Every structure is written in C-alpha cells, then in structure tokens.
Amino acid sequence: MxxxxxxxxxxxxxxxxxxxxxxxxxxxxxxxxxxxxxxxxxxxxxxxxxxxxxxxxxxxxxxxxxxxxxxxxxxxxxxxxxxxxxxxxxxxxxxxxxxxxxxxxxxxxxxxxxTKRYADCAALLDYCHRSADPVGELLLHLYRAATPENLSQSDAICTGLQLTNFWQDVAIDWRKGRVYIPQEDLARHGVTEADIAHGQCSPAWRALMAFQVERARALLHSGAPLARALPGRVGWELRLVVQGGLRILERIEACGYDVFRARPMLTKTEWLRLGWRALRMPRALPASSSPS
Structure with a gap:
C-alpha cells in the first residue's frame, strides 16, 4: 500500500x-x-x-x-x-x-x-486532508477524471490509507514523539500515553484500536466504488491499493491489536491473494458504519 x-x-x-x-x-x-x-x-x-x-x-x-x-x-x-x-x-x-x-x-x-498530538478526530481528518488526499487528487487530474464524485471518493480512500498507516505505526510514531490517535479517543477508552510507551496491549487498548480500525475501514469502503469506476490499469492499481489497506487492517485485528511487538505488514505471497480479491472486487464494498 x-x-x-x-x-x-x-x-x-x-x-x-x-x-x-x-x-x-x-x-x-x-x-x-x-x-x-x-x-x-x-x-x-x-x-x-x-x-x-x-x-x-x-x-x-x-x-x-x-x-x-x-x-x-x-x-x-x-x-x-x-x-x-x-x-x-x-x-x-x-x-x-x-x-x-x-x-x-x-x-x-x-x-x-x-504538531505532535491531535485533540479530536476532526483535527486528525483535517491533517489527512492535507497530508494524504492531495496525492489522489493529483492522480485524478493526471487521469483527466477529477469529477466531484471521484475526488470525494479518492479523499476517502487516501484518508483511510493514512489512518491505516497510523494504526500500524503506533510504536514507530511514538519513538518520533508523535501520537496520531486522537486525545479524546484515548480518554474515552481509558488509555494513557504511558500505556503506549510501555506497549500495554490491555483490553482497553484493544477496544480503542478496534474503534480506530473500523474508522479506517469505513473510509476505504466508502471510497471503493472509485476503483471500479476508473478504467483499465488505473482502476486495477486502485483496487490493489484498497485491498492492501483492508488487508493491513485485518492483520492488525489478527494480532489482537498488538502493534507494539511487530508492525503488521503485507508479505509477498499475500499480494497474490490481493490480486484475486481485486479481480472479484464488487462495485461497492459492504456498508461499514464509521465510528463517531
């Protein structure tokens, strides 16, 4: 991804x-x-x-x-x-x-x-709108496909990928002095920065990460129709990107949300599975309600 x-x-x-x-x-x-x-x-x-x-x-x-x-x-x-x-x-x-x-x-x-911390989801999404979304928007302009609907779906995919990257890199970002998990979500789930520092994969941490994973998944699902709308090789590439993001989220879930011990990543053999998923990817992925 x-x-x-x-x-x-x-x-x-x-x-x-x-x-x-x-x-x-x-x-x-x-x-x-x-x-x-x-x-x-x-x-x-x-x-x-x-x-x-x-x-x-x-x-x-x-x-x-x-x-x-x-x-x-x-x-x-x-x-x-x-x-x-x-x-x-x-x-x-x-x-x-x-x-x-x-x-x-x-x-x-x-x-x-x-800026090393984000107070709430709105602040984090604003950052993603500037750090991730421009990439997809520029590619759509190159493809001559920058319609309002396509741009909106591209933004959802890019923000979903950015959030996915944040969740798999919690430990790496901590070493850089950064916490991308919104402070309001940490407080709501009873997780402290000391828990992150010590790699505490507690029930509270798992609940917090399940919440964040679903937030990213909902965005990827909402933008996924763009991958079927774009023609040819461009559409194929985007399908693989979306499926790669969704697979990383699955890997985070599969390790019990313990992103401290090992960074969830895609293996070379998994790309064959992702290619099959991209081939069979429906025009719209199952609806996924985004956490508030």
Missing part, C-alpha cells in the same frame, strides 16, 4: 499508463523531499520550517510562470532546488495540474514539525 519512502503513494508502477509515469515521479520527488525535510535528520524546527518555506516560494514561482506570465521578473531557480522544481514545473504546465494540492501537502509537512 506504499511505495518506497513516502506512504500510500504508488510510484510509477507497472500498472500506471506509460505516458503518466514521469509526471507521477515528478510529483513523488516533490512530496518525498518535503516530507524528508519535516521528518529526517536532526535539524532544529526553525530550520525545517525555513526549508519548507523555500518550497512554498518555488510553488509561487511556478504559479507566476504558468498562470500569470510576465507578472513577476524571471529569477534563477536555486541550484539545490532545480532537480525537484524544474521537472515539476514542466509537469504542472504539461498536464495543467492545480497547485493547491501541492500547497496542502506543504502545509501538512510544516504541521508535522510543530
């Missing part, structure tokens, strides 16, 4: 149409580089935010050049950013991509630098 370093981003897979692979790689390069600024290394927060602000300035440059030609003098692109933004500018112009999703990604990465 992920490719390489950046989660939930199927990069230039063999199922992608050949004429779109360069564009997807250009988008991925931008997203991964910005994500690395927020997450990798030991730079202080102010340095990370300043580096991300430079990315924002380059988006402004692309907008001025493609949307408002002549609005501002042409300036030399910083040499260290040219490998990222020169091809990205060409892809944006060639495919007439909106810049707003790129800006939302950047705002999410900046938030990662300073």
């Amino acid at each position: 992920s490719a390489g370093h950046y989660e939930n981003f199927p990069v230039a897979s063999l199922l992608l149409p050949r004429h779109l692979r360069v564009a997807v790689l250009d988008i991925y390069r931008y997203a991964r580089a910005a994500d690395d600024i927020a997450d990798e290394g030991d730079a202080p927060d102010q340095a990370r935010l300043a580096a991300l602000a430079r990315f924002g300035a380059e988006l402004d440059r692309i907008e001025a050049k493609t949307c408002r030609p002549g609005a501002m003098p042409e300036e030399a692109m910083p040499a260290d950013l040219a490998p990222i933004f020169a091809p990205l500018a060409a892809t944006v112009a060639r495919h007439k991509l909106p810049l707003e999703p790129f800006r939302r990604l950047l705002s999410a990465f900046s938030q990662d630098v300073v």
Whole structure:
C-alpha cells in the first residue's frame, strides 16, 4: 500500500499508463523531499520550517510562470532546488495540474514539525486532508477524471490509507514523539500515553484500536466504488491499493491489536491473494458504519 519512502503513494508502477509515469515521479520527488525535510535528520524546527518555506516560494514561482506570465521578473531557480522544481514545473504546465494540492501537502509537512498530538478526530481528518488526499487528487487530474464524485471518493480512500498507516505505526510514531490517535479517543477508552510507551496491549487498548480500525475501514469502503469506476490499469492499481489497506487492517485485528511487538505488514505471497480479491472486487464494498 506504499511505495518506497513516502506512504500510500504508488510510484510509477507497472500498472500506471506509460505516458503518466514521469509526471507521477515528478510529483513523488516533490512530496518525498518535503516530507524528508519535516521528518529526517536532526535539524532544529526553525530550520525545517525555513526549508519548507523555500518550497512554498518555488510553488509561487511556478504559479507566476504558468498562470500569470510576465507578472513577476524571471529569477534563477536555486541550484539545490532545480532537480525537484524544474521537472515539476514542466509537469504542472504539461498536464495543467492545480497547485493547491501541492500547497496542502506543504502545509501538512510544516504541521508535522510543530504538531505532535491531535485533540479530536476532526483535527486528525483535517491533517489527512492535507497530508494524504492531495496525492489522489493529483492522480485524478493526471487521469483527466477529477469529477466531484471521484475526488470525494479518492479523499476517502487516501484518508483511510493514512489512518491505516497510523494504526500500524503506533510504536514507530511514538519513538518520533508523535501520537496520531486522537486525545479524546484515548480518554474515552481509558488509555494513557504511558500505556503506549510501555506497549500495554490491555483490553482497553484493544477496544480503542478496534474503534480506530473500523474508522479506517469505513473510509476505504466508502471510497471503493472509485476503483471500479476508473478504467483499465488505473482502476486495477486502485483496487490493489484498497485491498492492501483492508488487508493491513485485518492483520492488525489478527494480532489482537498488538502493534507494539511487530508492525503488521503485507508479505509477498499475500499480494497474490490481493490480486484475486481485486479481480472479484464488487462495485461497492459492504456498508461499514464509521465510528463517531
């Protein structure tokens, strides 16, 4: 359900149409580089935010050049950013991509630098709308399929995948000082951060994680019709992505929600099963009520 370093981003897979692979790689390069600024290394927060602000300035440059030609003098692109933004500018112009999703990604990465906790589900979903949803939206624009209904279903899938990744990575995120489980849900289920720190897989923890797993599953189910609506290889890829997310959720359940001892992951042999599931995937998955 992920490719390489950046989660939930199927990069230039063999199922992608050949004429779109360069564009997807250009988008991925931008997203991964910005994500690395927020997450990798030991730079202080102010340095990370300043580096991300430079990315924002380059988006402004692309907008001025493609949307408002002549609005501002042409300036030399910083040499260290040219490998990222020169091809990205060409892809944006060639495919007439909106810049707003790129800006939302950047705002999410900046938030990662300073925000380590989320008070409630609304705050977490807002973060996912900026950190995950832009990826699917940009791909739909590349496919010339960015209708309102498709965008809504894509957002559901991307947010569902992001939540799935959070639940499988609770222990990893804790070591980074982050807790993505909403604070209100921790309190409602009687789970403390000390329980996370000590890897306590108590009945309260299992109830909490069952709640979160169902929340992610409901989103994947609600967006699943998009995988049948998109034609050809694009639809096949999305079916595999959805089935991969659902299978990770099953793996979390199967281990009794103990994501502390081992990270639930897909094995190579499971992809054959997922391919069969994708082949038989109905136009709509069973209704799943999202927890409030």
